[in-house]
Amino acid sequence: MKKNKKRMVNGSVYSGLSILAVIWLMPIFWVILTSLRVERGSYVTTFFPKAFTIDNYVHLFTDTGVLNFPKMFMNTLIIASASCVVSCFFVLSVAYCTSRLRFKLRKPFMNIAMILGLFPGFMSMIAVYYILQALGLSEGVMIKAALILVYSAASGTGFYIAKGFFDTIPKALDEAALLDGANKWQIFTRITIPLSRPILVYTALSSFLAPWVDFIFARVICRADASQYTVSIGMWRMLEYTMIDAWYTRFAAAAVCVSIPIAILFVVMQKFYAEGMSGAVKG
Amino acid sequence: MEKSGFKAAWCQGDRITKCSLLLMGSSNFLRGQYIKGFIFLSVQIIYIGIMLTNGFSMLAKLPSLGEAIQQEVWNEAKGIYEYTAGDQSLLILLFGISILFLTIAFFMVYRTNVKSACHVQYLKEKGLALPTFKQDIKELFDSRLHVLLLSAPVTGILVFTILPLIFMITMAFTNYSKIDQHLILFDWIGLKNFAEVLDVSGDIGRQFWGVLGWTLTWAIFATILNYILGMLLAIVINRKETKGKGFWRFCFILSIAVPQFVSLMIMRTMLQPEGAVNILLRNLHLIEASASLPFFTDPTWARITVIVINLWVGIPFTMIQVSGILQNIPSELYESAKVDGANAFTIFTKITLPYMLFVTTPYLITTFMSNINNFNVIYLLSGGDPTPVGMSAGKTDLLVTWLYKLTIDKQYYNLGAVIGIFTFVVLAVISLLTYRNTQSYKDEEGFM
Numbered sequence: 214m215k216k217n218k219k220r221m222v223n224g225s226v227y228s229g230l231s232i233l234a235v236i237w238l239m240p241i242f243w244v245i246l247t248s249l250r251v252e253r254g255s256y257v258t259t260f261f262p263k264a265f266t267i268d269n270y271v272h273l274f275t276d277t278g279v280l281n282f283p284k285m286f287m288n289t290l291i292i293a294s295a296s297c298v299v300s301c302f303f304v305l306s307v308a309y310c311t312s313r314l315r316f317k318l319r320k321p322f323m324n325i326a327m328i329l330g331l332f333p334g335f336m337s338m339i340a341v342y343y344i345l346q347a348l349g350l351s352e353g354v355m356i357k358a359a360l361i362l363v364y365s366a367a368s369g370t371g372f373y374i375a376k377g378f379f380d381t382i383p384k385a386l387d388e389a390a391l392l393d394g395a396n397k398w399q400i401f402t403r404i405t406i407p408l409s410r411p412i413l414v415y416t417a418l419s420s421f422l423a424p425w426v427d428f429i430f431a432r433v434i435c436r437a438d439a440s441q442y443t444v445s446i447g448m449w450r451m452l453e454y455t456m457i458d459a460w461y462t463r464f465a466a467a468a469v470c471v472s473i474p475i476a477i478l479f480v481v482m483q484k485f486y487a488e489g490m491s492g493a494v495k496g
Numbered sequence: 497m498e499k500s501g502f503k504a505a506w507c508q509g510d511r512i513t514k515c516s517l518l519l520m521g522s523s524n525f526l527r528g529q530y531i532k533g534f535i536f537l538s539v540q541i542i543y544i545g546i547m548l549t550n551g552f553s554m555l556a557k558l559p560s561l562g563e564a565i566q567q568e569v570w571n572e573a574k575g576i577y578e579y580t581a582g583d584q585s586l587l588i589l590l591f592g593i594s595i596l597f598l599t600i601a602f603f604m605v606y607r608t609n610v611k612s613a614c615h616v617q618y619l620k621e622k623g624l625a626l627p628t629f630k631q632d633i634k635e636l637f638d639s640r641l642h643v644l645l646l647s648a649p650v651t652g653i654l655v656f657t658i659l660p661l662i663f664m665i666t667m668a669f670t671n672y673s674k675i676d677q678h679l680i681l682f683d684w685i686g687l688k689n690f691a692e693v694l695d696v697s698g699d700i701g702r703q704f705w706g707v708l709g710w711t712l713t714w715a716i717f718a719t720i721l722n723y724i725l726g727m728l729l730a731i732v733i734n735r736k737e738t739k740g741k742g743f744w745r746f747c748f749i750l751s752i753a754v755p756q757f758v759s760l761m762i763m764r765t766m767l768q769p770e771g772a773v774n775i776l777l778r779n780l781h782l783i784e785a786s787a788s789l790p791f792f793t794d795p796t797w798a799r800i801t802v803i804v805i806n807l808w809v810g811i812p813f814t815m816i817q818v819s820g821i822l823q824n825i826p827s828e829l830y831e832s833a834k835v836d837g838a839n840a841f842t843i844f845t846k847i848t849l850p851y852m853l854f855v856t857t858p859y860l861i862t863t864f865m866s867n868i869n870n871f872n873v874i875y876l877l878s879g880g881d882p883t884p885v886g887m888s889a890g891k892t893d894l895l896v897t898w899l900y901k902l903t904i905d906k907q908y909y910n911l912g913a914v915i916g917i918f919t920f921v922v923l924a925v926i927s928l929l930t931y932r933n934t935q936s937y938k939d940e941e942g943f944m
Binding site for chain 2: 219222223227229230234235236237238240241243244259302303306307308309310314316322325326328329332333334336337338339340341343344347362363365366367368369396397398399401424425426428429433440445448450452461465468472473475476479483487
């Protein structure tokens, strides 16, 4: 009797989980199907494609007349790499200062950073655009520099996770190094940073991923300059009314191409995030 | 003299120290700290240069925000019409605020200069050696490391967050808007915009209260449903009896790994009247061949659709985040509950939920905040639609997406700024109230 009940519970759990898993995987499965579909356009009469092809991928990378996907990919890669380096430096510096150094403006600085986080981020977008224009960064190649600045310049406010991690590194290590004659810069670069690999990887990856998934700022700053598009605006363009018919299957191909590397990086990042949360030195 | 500062420099400073009140860096320079003195002096020269070329004229125009209209002037010599450069209120406002920032920064350098001047005099009087420039640099890597490390990030925050924010806040007090053609020249109009947005009888006011109501409803539903359902999913997967935990978890995590804008745009096309979901339903004969479900065209349907799809986006996140905490619940609690004959539902509501609420309240608050500001889900999914004719706010628009529409599409910059400020006020009030009332704030070790 009791065994029977247990079997029933298990059965309903597995069937429930399977239904949910199908719901969660269906959109992803559907994109992959669409990226291999022969018929063009977004409106089809059958759920499964009538015939399969890899032309969508080939065209995506070779047909660069209207929307140049390889170029967009490179643009995003450059912007992401540069802003990753700058953000890492900013976030780690601020986190170290707030965690280890004591100075007069420490508390006010932390409170201001908290308050700034409550404003809708793109409320200041138009102002940022005019500031970039005043700095001469709103035309041509300089758009890349502008986007790098937009993604990394204010990253200093997002220091809380890294600070929490630095707080768990024992102060005794710092004191020992001080006795050995190290200055604070050396403690920061030789002790704190090497000990914080999980948080370093997490910060690097999350700032590297931001330009790939943001399209609000990119759209305002790139405006009509198609040569400077990042992948997200390019893909947004592919779904516009005039483009969607010819580009829909290629959009799906692009989605697959962008998602695979991001998915891999994301899984790596999750692992380091979990490690970072559990503290620096384990007992 | 032991004290340093303006008063000390004025009352106790010698001639050289007083001189540096007027000419920055002179005390350092004349006493042998050449490089430091030179840096102070060049800061002063640059600042005065900026003020003389542009600064004062910009500041003078700040109260009126410019009056000269762009005009056509007949050029006799060339025989053509030429345009005179008119004032652009926007640039006057932006540069005016920048100049104010610059002035504050300058005064901070100036204060450092005065302090340094006094300090140098003090060291000389005591017959102590002055620190060389090399020693000053060395200090930057040790006791003054925060100055070295923070100057670049703080400059970034000042220029790209605080300056734009103040600029946008000031905009709320102007008539910078497409209404009455105030896009080039505009004026200060005080609190009129705030009155317009809050006025229930007006067009904008009615929409504002509607949007605010939906924003709060959305945030509450999105947060609570995500939390409860994500937790249930995590509990089911983490059950002792469930096999293949890693596989199930992978199925759900995969949807996080796909960039949000990609999955949301795909969802949007799938849910169109002729999209994949309707076609699937037609093929399965669940709806008629020409019928389609009004996912984004009927207000109630659209609101439910965005909440449900947000569940698709959010549940895996919650699942990951609560999994670890769930395993920390002391197993004795469960065992004694079972001995007392509690069923699964009672255990969940009496043990799991209170424990989780106690530990994760700060997480819940941040989720609530980010849902109020959840631009991506709404904008990419429904775009705020369906929008009633003649309105600027759609039925699924949140304050943030409405703000975006008002500024980018309609160019009502002033109203957009007011709504941004109100969004901030709502967030600040909620975060203060909820955080102060949580158990984990009042009593850090209260559970058990």
